[in-house]
Amino acid sequence: xxxxxxxxxxxxxxxxxxxxxxxxxxxxxxxxxxxxxxxxxxxxxxxxxxxxxxxxxxxxxxxxxxxxxxxxxxxxxxxxxxxxxxxxxxxxxxxxxxxxxxxxxxxxxxxxxxxxxxxxxxxxxxxxxxxxxxxxxxxxxxxxxxxxxxxxxxxxxxxxxxxxxxxxxxxxxxxxxxxxxxxxxxxxxxxxxxxxxxxxxxxxxxxxxxxxxxxxxxxxxxxxxxxxxxxxxxxxxxxxxxxxxxxxxxxxxxxxxxxxxxxxxxxxxxxxxxxxxxxxxxxxxxxxxxxxxxxxxxxxxxxxxxxxxxxxxxxxxxxxxxxxxxxxxxxxxxxxxxxxxxxxxxxxxxxxxxxxxxxxxxxxxxxxxxxxxxxxxxxxxxxxxxxxxxxxxxxxxxxxxxxxxxxxxxxxxxxxxxxxxxxxxxxxxxxxxxxxxxxxxxxxxxxxxxxxxxxxxxxxxxxxxxxxxxxxxxxxxxxxxxxxxxxxxxxxxxxxxxxxxxxxxxxxxxxxxxxxxxxxxxxxxxxxxxxxxxxxxxxxxxxxxxxxxxxxxxxxxxxxxxxxxxxxxxxxxxxxxxxxxxxxxxxxxxxxxxxxxxxxxxxxx
Ligand SMILES: [Zn+2]
Numbered sequence: 001x002x003x004x005x006x007x008x009x010x011x012x013x014x015x016x017x018x019x020x021x022x023x024x025x026x027x028x029x030x031x032x033x034x035x036x037x038x039x040x041x042x043x044x045x046x047x048x049x050x051x052x053x054x055x056x057x058x059x060x061x062x063x064x065x066x067x068x069x070x071x072x073x074x075x076x077x078x079x080x081x082x083x084x085x086x087x088x089x090x091x092x093x094x095x096x097x098x099x100x101x102x103x104x105x106x107x108x109x110x111x112x113x114x115x116x117x118x119x120x121x122x123x124x125x126x127x128x129x130x131x132x133x134x135x136x137x138x139x140x141x142x143x144x145x146x147x148x149x150x151x152x153x154x155x156x157x158x159x160x161x162x163x164x165x166x167x168x169x170x171x172x173x174x175x176x177x178x179x180x181x182x183x184x185x186x187x188x189x190x191x192x193x194x195x196x197x198x199x200x201x202x203x204x205x206x207x208x209x210x211x212x213x214x215x216x217x218x219x220x221x222x223x224x225x226x227x228x229x230x231x232x233x234x235x236x237x238x239x240x241x242x243x244x245x246x247x248x249x250x251x252x253x254x255x256x257x258x259x260x261x262x263x264x265x266x267x268x269x270x271x272x273x274x275x276x277x278x279x280x281x282x283x284x285x286x287x288x289x290x291x292x293x294x295x296x297x298x299x300x301x302x303x304x305x306x307x308x309x310x311x312x313x314x315x316x317x318x319x320x321x322x323x324x325x326x327x328x329x330x331x332x333x334x335x336x337x338x339x340x341x342x343x344x345x346x347x348x349x350x351x352x353x354x355x356x357x358x359x360x361x362x363x364x365x366x367x368x369x370x371x372x373x374x375x376x377x378x379x380x381x382x383x384x385x386x387x388x389x390x391x392x393x394x395x396x397x398x399x400x401x402x403x404x405x406x407x408x409x410x411x412x413x414x415x416x417x418x419x420x421x422x423x424x425x426x427x428x429x430x431x432x433x434x435x436x437x438x439x440x441x442x443x444x445x446x447x448x449x450x451x452x453x454x455x456x457x458x459x460x461x462x463x464x465x466x467x468x469x470x471x472x473x474x475x476x477x478x479x480x481x482x483x484x485x486x487x488x489x490x491x492x493x494x495x496x497x498x499x500x501x502x503x504x505x506x507x508x509x510x511x512x513x514x515x516x517x518x519x520x521x522x523x524x525x526x527x528x529x530x531x532x533x534x535x536x537x538x539x540x541x542x543x544x545x546x547x548x549x550x551x552x553x554x555x556x557x558x559x560x561x562x563x564x565x566x567x568x569x570x571x572x573x574x575x576x577x578x579x580x581x582x583x584x585x586x587x588x589x590x591x592x593x594x595x596x597x598x599x600x601x602x603x604x605x
Pocket of ligand 1: 312522524
């Protein structure tokens with residue numbers, strides 16, 4: 001059987017190190033001189049690898065040094081990526097003429113391929129351009145074996161095979177590229193049948209939408225193929241094994257996502273990004289795609305799709321405010337002019353909060369509102385929104401343009417450079433209201449951060465900050481306990497100490513590790529925000545606090561005297577009130593020792 005012979009040889013090649021495979025090929029093709037070869041120990045993989053790496057480096061710097069043509073460089077890279085290349089595949093592996101006629105001669109000739117052996121278990125296909133993943137996908141779709149092994153071989157070898165092994169009578173019927181071989185049964189014969197990668201990618205995205213996922217990860221599992229699908233739901237990454245496949249190739253899936261994202265499919269060595277819209281009207285989402293190459297081999301890329309839902313479903317009421325917190329929040333945002341900043345790490349819901357605020361202003365219909373964002377996460381009818389275009393429309397450009405267009409309120413996605421801060425300060429002191437976000441851990445830190453952002457061209461003066469900065473809101477998202485299955489438990493003495501309550505019989509609700517069907521056995525559903533808020537205008541001696549450039553602790557102390565509401569208090573309330581999990585509480589404040597103690601205690605119960 002050709003299959004058995006093929007398998008033996010393929011196994012043998014796979015058992016060799018990549019370095020050795022490259023080395024043998026270079027030797028075979030005469031790229032390494034005999035005397036050089038003699039000085040290398042063939043069995044020392046480390047030395048061989050170093051040699052191959054150096055060789056590749058030299059080639060990339062100057063291909064002429066070894067008189068290597070482009071095709072051969074590609075072959076070497078291909079072998080280096082762990083793929084199989086056999087120069088004389090015709091004699092080494094052998095050809096099963098029946099398998100050969102699985103495709104029409106014309107198809108084989110134009111694509112430069114030859115099916116060497118075939119069974120429902122495994123097929124072995126020789127290809128002259130093994131880096132052509134689109135072609136390999138096409139073959140995989142048509143040849144319905146469990147595994148497909150592609151072996152790279154020179155074009156000349158393919159031509160020889162087609163010439164010498166083609167069976168008479170198996171010539172092409174006109175207009176058909178693929179011959180049905182009924183006894184092989186398992187071959188997919190329909191060209192018009194829907195592309196399976198289309199269907200699979202569709203299913204994955206649909207599932208992401210129905211799970212309300214923020215991100216979908218499709219990642220390669222190993223060199224030989226296979227991929228897994230994970231989704232971020234309510235801030236946590238969950239595996240979706242039913243959507244992945246441990247054996248099917250990832251390449252067609254990635255290719256499909258890249259086509260949708262208007263990215264270059266053939267480019268598999270560098271990261272790319274793209275995007276596409278999906279659905280329309282109220283259910284419309286924007287899908288932003290990022291692709292990343294991996295060490296697993298050429299074409300084994302990971303793709304991540306971020307699902308942006310441009311229609312706001314939240315309002316200030318649903319964000320997670322307690323009644324008095326909402327009053328304070330509205331007080332901060334009711335200033336007629338100045339800068340108000342929302343801070344927190346990426347994914348803490350900053351832009352959702354700002355959009356909820358803007359929605360309220362839009363509803364009043366008496367303001368001209370502009371936003372510049374990167375990306376525009378939500379559509380806001382009634383406001384004029386501009387998307388950042390790197391190198392064309394940056395934050396400061398758009399901001400200056402807004403100032404010429406009679407604005408009342410301007411929202412800038414992020415304060416990330418001196419110029420934006422500078423323009424924002426100017427806008428604020430000339431009577432406009434400016435909203436933006438900043439990456440800081442807490443609300444008082446916005447002052448030293450803004451001061452530190454100034455540079456020689458755009459100086460950030462403390463007195464400007466003192467008069468322009470109105471308020472800051474720091475926020476985080478905590479996971480909400482499933483109301484159907486949450487469990488009551490006693491607080492540990494350590495927890496009582498941290499939470500500032502007397503040790504004793506205080507109980508809280510926490511995650512039920514086995515969950516219930518309502519929460520898909522996760523124990524948590526959705527997230528809720530906690531807030532730290534300060535209205536700087538209420539801080540005593542605010543001007544001198546900023547002008548004297550005091551320490552972070554001193555600013556924080558002054559803010560607390562001015563009535564700042566802290567993140568910790570906000571979270572503590574929600575923990576004791578039974579709405580959030582203790583693990584997300586301790587994670588947020590970096591209290592890992594207590595978290596693991598709680599988990600150990602829960603485990604021993
Ligand atoms: Zn539940």
